[in-house]
Each structure stands twice: as C-alpha cells, then as structure tokens.
Amino acid sequence: MNRTPLLAGNWKMHGTRVDASTLARGLVAKVGAVTGREVLVAPPFTALDVVADAIAGSRILLAAQNVHWESTGAFTGELSVAMLKEARCTHVIIGHSERRQYFGETDETVRKRTAAALAGGLTPIVCVGETLEQREANKTVAVVTTQVNGALAGLGDASIERLVVAYEPVWAIGTGRTATPAQAQEVHALIRDRLRALASGGVAEKVRILYGGSVKPDNIDTLMAQPDIDGALVGGASLDVDGFARIVNYEVPKQ
Ligand code: PGA
Numbered sequence: 570m571n572r573t574p575l576l577a578g579n580w581k582m583h584g585t586r587v588d589a590s591t592l593a594r595g596l597v598a599k600v601g602a603v604t605g606r607e608v609l610v611a612p613p614f615t616a617l618d619v620v621a622d623a624i625a626g627s628r629i630l631l632a633a634q635n636v637h638w639e640s641t642g643a644f645t646g647e648l649s650v651a652m653l654k655e656a657r658c659t660h661v662i663i664g665h666s667e668r669r670q671y672f673g674e675t676d677e678t679v680r681k682r683t684a685a686a687l688a689g690g691l692t693p694i695v696c697v698g699e700t701l702e703q704r705e706a707n708k709t710v711a712v713v714t715t716q717v718n719g720a721l722a723g724l725g726d727a728s729i730e731r732l733v734v735a736y737e738p739v740w741a742i743g744t745g746r747t748a749t750p751a752q753a754q755e756v757h758a759l760i761r762d763r764l765r766a767l768a769s770g771g772v773a774e775k776v777r778i779l780y781g782g783s784v785k786p787d788n789i790d791t792l793m794a795q796p797d798i799d800g801a802l803v804g805g806a807s808l809d810v811d812g813f814a815r816i817v818n819y820e821v822p823k824q
C-alpha cells in the first residue's frame with residue numbers, strides 16, 4: 570500500500586509570532602515545494618495566522634495543537650473546529666501525551682475531540698503511547714490498544730480512513746531516547762492490526778501512522794524504512810529549519 574508520508578512539526582509552546590513567521594518562511598524556502606510527501610506544521614494558536622500567511626501558496630499544511638468538541642459555548646481556553654478552520658488549519662493534533670499528562674486529557678475526551686474534528690472537516694492526528702512505567706510493566710500492548718479503541722470508538726470506515734494516528738512513546742518524547750526502529754515498528758504493526766479490527770475493506774492500509782519521540786535528522790532514515798512507519802511527528806527538531814528540512818527530505822536506506 571502506497572501511503573503518502575507525512576512529516577509533521579509540533580512546535581508546542583515555543584515561539585512568538587515573529588519567531589513562528591521566521592521559521593515558517595525558512596521552511597517554505599527549503600521544503601515548500603516538496604513532492605511525494607506531505608509537510609505540516611503545528612504552531613501555537615497565537616501564531617496560526619502569521620504562519621498561514623507565510624506558507625500560503627506552498628505545499629506546507631497547517632495544524633492546531635488541540636480542538637474542543639463543542640461548536641460554541643462557555644469553555645474558557647478552548648477553541649472550536651470552526652475557529653481553527655477560520656484560522657486556515659486543515660489538521661489538528663489531538664490527545665498528545667503532554668495534554669494527557671498535564672491537562673487531564675482522557676481517552677473519552679480524545680474520542681470527542683476526534684469525532685468533532687472529523688465531523689467538521691479537519692484531519693485529526695490522534696496521539697497514543699505508553700509511559701516508561703507502563704512499558705517496563707509489559708503493558709505497552711494493553712495501553713496502546715485501549716487508547717486506539719477509545720479514541721476511535723464509534724467511528725465508521727469513512728472517518729477512520731481520513732484520520733492520522735501518531736505513536737509517541739512518552740519515554741521517548743523530548744528525552745533524546747528514541748524508540749529503535751524495531752520497537753516502533755512493533756507498535757505500529759499493532760496499531761494497524763487494531764485499525765483492521767475497527768474498520769473494514771482495506772481502510773487500515775490507508776491510514777498513516779506517524780512515529781514521534783526524539784525524531785532527529787540522524788534517525789529519521791532508519792525509522793522511515795519500517796513498513797508501518799508512515800511519517801513522523803517531530804517536536805524539538807522541528808524548530809530548526811535545516812534540521813526539519815533534513816527530516817522532510819529523509820532517504821530510506823537501500824535494503
Ligand atoms: P520530541 O517531541 O520530538 O521533542 O521528542 C515529539 C512530540 O511530542 O510530538
């Protein structure tokens with residue numbers, strides 16, 4: 570199955586609007602016309618409009634880092650699908666482990682956000698992944714299975730086909746400790762199997778599953794060589810134009 574690779578930069582809570590605009594312009598110059606793969610950036614909410622201006626006319630896509638499931642209402646600090654679309658987002662990251670760890674995000678809220686994004690026409694990038702404690706207790710399979718089932722519960726084939734899953738082992742995020750390609754592939758294959766159980770008719774083969782957790786220019790090539798790794802969700806290394814451009818321009822080593 571030919572899945573278009575997706576290289577996504579999660580800028581987290583980094584950068585002013587000026588910083589974001591500079592970074593986006595740098596990326597447009599380096600990878601704005603790249604073909605055969607998709608490139609996406611997820612700046613902080615406050616920088617969405619300046620980044621949208623900077624990437625206009627390029628092939629770089631725009632994502633937000635969260636979305637609420639209601640369309641309007643008294644939800645201080647949250648943003649709706651319509652607001653993000655107005656800000657020119659096409660994608661949204663949902664259920665990042667930092668939101669699960671620090672802001673009370675649960676499988677149920679991830680499910681609601683995912684369903685709302687899909688219903689409103691945004692592509693969700695749904696994050697799952699185990700903590701170090703869970704991995705060491707041999708709970709990786711159980712945790713990731715529960716998270717995928719929870720996030721995608723009730724979605725039909727047409728919805729599942731449109732979403733992106735990101736496997737981000739918590740112990741690898743921002744630690745410099747990347748999962749080995751084999752460790753990542755093992756969980757990606759598990760996620761693809763889950764998708765086969767949740768959707769029918771070859772839908773699972775079409776879903777991109779990204780790896781995230783200390784992806785760097787020097788490890789992207791071997792990660793992308795794995796059969797079920799269809800891209801990367803990159804934090805720290807996405808804040809550097811040359812580094813992220815190298816990640817976008819990954820080359821799969823010859824077998
Ligand atoms: P990292 O973050 O690349 O800095 O480890 C990845 C992520 O949290 O999406």
